[in-house]
Amino acid sequence: MHASAFVHRNYIHHPPIFSSCRRVCFASRLRSTIRMSLKEDGPSVAVVGVTGAVGQEFLQVLSDRDFPYRSISMLASRRSAGHHLSFEGREYEIEELVPESFDDVDIALFSAGGSVSRDMAPIAVQRGAFVVDNSSAFRMDPRVPLVIPEVNPDAMAHISLRKRGKEGAIIANPNCSTIICLMAATPLHRHAKVVRMVVSTYQAASGAGAAAMEELKLQTREVLDGKQPTCKIFKQQYAFNLFSHNAPILSNGYNEEEMKLVKETRKIWDDLSVKVTATCIRVPVMRAHAESINLQFEKSMDEATARQILEEAAGLVVIDDRSSNLFPTPLEVSNKDDVAVGRIRQDLSQEGNHGLDIFVCGDQIRKGAALNAVQIAEKLL
Amino acid sequence: MHASAFVHRNYIHHPPIFSSCRRVCFASRLRSTIRMSLKEDGPSVAVVGVTGAVGQEFLQVLSDRDFPYRSISMLASRRSAGHHLSFEGREYEIEELVPESFDDVDIALFSAGGSVSRDMAPIAVQRGAFVVDNSSAFRMDPRVPLVIPEVNPDAMAHISLRKRGKEGAIIANPNCSTIICLMAATPLHRHAKVVRMVVSTYQAASGAGAAAMEELKLQTREVLDGKQPTCKIFKQQYAFNLFSHNAPILSNGYNEEEMKLVKETRKIWDDLSVKVTATCIRVPVMRAHAESINLQFEKSMDEATARQILEEAAGLVVIDDRSSNLFPTPLEVSNKDDVAVGRIRQDLSQEGNHGLDIFVCGDQIRKGAALNAVQIAEKLL
Incomplete structure (x- = not known):
């Protein structure tokens, strides 16, 4: 120091x-x-x-x-x-x-x-x-650690304020969708090794910044009043609508947001073999993302074990009340630190106990960005 | 007659x-x-x-x-x-x-x-x-045909106004999510046989009726005005939020809406072996559903072939403009007959050309309900 x-x-x-x-x-x-x-x-x-x-x-x-x-x-x-x-x-x-x-x-x-x-x-x-x-x-720069403190703190174990030389270092904060996904998927991955993951996102306005949140509000009022919606940040109507994430589309047909989930997961888990596909969609919600995640495991993973693992995981809260039909929602997690997970169930479409479906919600600005970064900063102390 | x-x-x-x-x-x-x-x-x-x-x-x-x-x-x-x-x-x-x-x-x-x-x-x-x-x-009644006219018209080939006896007959209209999903998945299934399908839905208010659409509008205005939102149809805030579909949860953890996709697909395709999992989510959109669909094929299915098949399919329109980032949206298909499909791409998480990701949107009230029913009625003539 x-x-x-x-x-x-x-x-x-x-x-x-x-x-x-x-x-x-x-x-x-x-x-x-x-x-x-x-x-x-x-x-x-x-x-x-x-x-x-x-x-x-x-x-x-x-x-x-x-x-x-x-x-x-x-x-x-x-x-x-x-x-x-x-x-x-x-x-x-x-x-x-x-x-x-x-x-x-x-x-x-x-x-x-x-x-x-x-x-x-x-x-x-x-x-x-x-x-x-x-x-x-710098996320995919091999010299730069990409860190979710609850998931891969060891990736930055060699970096500390106490041990620095003349120069500092960069630590990259993962993309919001990756953080929120891996907060729930990692504890399960540690137990039974995820071999494949199919993710569909429901992403909030906040990911495109404060102006996008304001535009969603403005547009919504305009549509309710029967007016033409103002489209400045996004080129199509966002109010009462949804659309494929506005990140550029790459030659493989995926958009950059989706490829972040694919590539960052491999780097954070230090596992080039994990197979991920994602479809990223922007929904008219303010500041928390949701993700529907289908998991395929190498080893057996029954539903009860999964629930217990998720309940014990740091930074995660299980909301999974089947009788009252209460599960995670973006509103529920807004302005909160914990990522919420629910709809935990054995995937009917996979043999044995090798598949699981879950649904997660996390505040995009908080754990998806600022909180994770400050947690990294705390690790530097 | x-x-x-x-x-x-x-x-x-x-x-x-x-x-x-x-x-x-x-x-x-x-x-x-x-x-x-x-x-x-x-x-x-x-x-x-x-x-x-x-x-x-x-x-x-x-x-x-x-x-x-x-x-x-x-x-x-x-x-x-x-x-x-x-x-x-x-x-x-x-x-x-x-x-x-x-x-x-x-x-x-x-x-x-x-x-x-x-x-x-x-x-x-x-x-x-x-x-x-x-x-x-009556959808799962083995005596009752479950029909999407573009998909399985033969299931009702024995029923006609011209051939009736003293009694009539029932033909069941599939659930909206199933119709919209299978309009896009079936042409691909005919070509390369779908063995597994992972579906995440983005479902509109209209699926819960006209009162739910009104509640979404009312709530949205209330939230914009800083008031407490009125929750009568749904027990949680719908405006600027989303939640797991409100259908009852079954003992396997799936809700009834999800199981309709699983079971109706098997019946409509007359294929008990097809594996389907689904996560059904209600989003603050008025009258058209969207679905993110991950497909796994028995045979090879490359992206170019898939696009051509979808472009030629009846009742389907391909919206897949990567350079302009324009893909199907619920608003675009609202009040329209055709189901729109886009984001057609080879699934990176599957070996060879055996996987595909697509994104579909369809008017829930129209092709998801009334249009499909009237098309069935036309077949009776």
Whole structure:
């Protein structure tokens, strides 16, 4: 850890001009008192893309988990620089992201898109920072660990703030759909080895950012009022509709979102033999993804064992009340840390006890992005 | 065909009292002129459950397809009896459904729920009517054909108005999810034999009736206005949410909706060996279902062949524009006859060319119910 002096980076000691605070109205979600997480011996943290949906959630999660930071830099594009935001009872000025932003930064949480990560994460590393990157830029880079802390913490066991040299390192946050899927599939995989997985997703607006969530709301009101829906973020009507995920389609007919599930699963499980297919669909839901997952196991996996394994797994909650017909829903898991799993049943279409169907829901912004990244940052301490 | 006299059943010659017409406001969707489909030598038709979403669509489809009826009885529960509705430029009085309703009826289109079908369809048959039943009451009865006209017309080849004796017969309309799935899967099955199918559905409000569609609209407005959503039809919030299909869960953990897909596929394909698993999910969409379908074939089935087969199949339209990222959506197929299929691609998780992923959308009320039933009725002529 850097033995630097006690510095509140970007901390403004005088009352801020609140009227200039735009797009950062999450103060009400945070505790307003000055928190104990401001630790002299904690790391200095930078949040890159702080005005975005995931950026804001980074702050929320840091606060919720009492992350022991020494200082925080609030970094964004030039457009947002100079605006103020309040966090844990202090006021911060948003700074433009430049190479010098990473001087004296221990941990940088990135969520500002792939091109920003590709440009700036290596610079941050050169300047000594550990980057937890939420973009897809480095996920498949063999030198970069791709980590879900409950699933493959060992992949980053060699990286720690205590053991760093002159340079830092990048740790990649998996794609939201992969995290939510593997939170449920991995405990079962450990027990009976998943050989094949067929996934169909029901993905929320939040995956396309805060503007997409706003567009869904706007469109929905327009449709209810009999008006033509505004289509800016997506090129087709989203309200009361669903469509194939808007990620580009590759030559094999899969879209990039689907291939993330295929490839990231192999890397995270360190198992090139696991077979995965996925169909990713965007549904008119705000901030939590759902996934219907069909599993094929090498060994026997009966339903009762599966339920017990899932009930005991960290970060997972089983909602599987058949008599009341209550199972996971996106709304139920919204703003929550745990991924929910239900509809646990032996797959009728597979011989013996080698198949299982499950249905999972997880908050896309939280465990699908910000929470997982902050959990990675905690592992660095 | 009955050689009965020319009778306009329930046809009111005098101007109706429009103020008493409730719940039947679909006149605007129908052509207002008197149509040529009123044929002296056509069958007399009864529509059972005429005030429901499917009942109203029966009329729409009969009109759209110039179904050559001699007369139509508009039948419903006592609650709706006495109300008037207009159809093809004529005014009809809705009658209470009683055994005598079927005297002199050639074809009865039923969509008034399973218990009404169980009680009244056998009575209709005894009185000489051919019943096309949209409920699940007789679907798995080995004596009753379960028919999608494009898929298994031969199952009802022995039944015809021209060949009837004293009694009529029942033909069952499959469940909406089954019809929409098999419209796309069957042409492929004929070519390479489907041995296993993994289906995840995205089901619209219409499957739970007109009141559910209204509740979705109401809830959505309430949520946008920051109010508590009204939950009467469904016990949980539907607006901006999704949930496991509300059909009862069976002892094997599947819900009844899912088991319909499993069992009806076997019966329609006359193939007890086909393995099917399904996860049925209700999404906040109005009237068209979507389904993500993973297929496993006995023989080789390459993507190009699959596309050609689907393009040539009756009742199916291929929407599969990878460069523009345009694929089937529920909105696109709403109020349309054809089922749309897209995202056609070789399944990466299966060896050789034995797997395929597809995504289908179909209007739940139309091909999923009313259109299929009227097509069956046409086969009876």
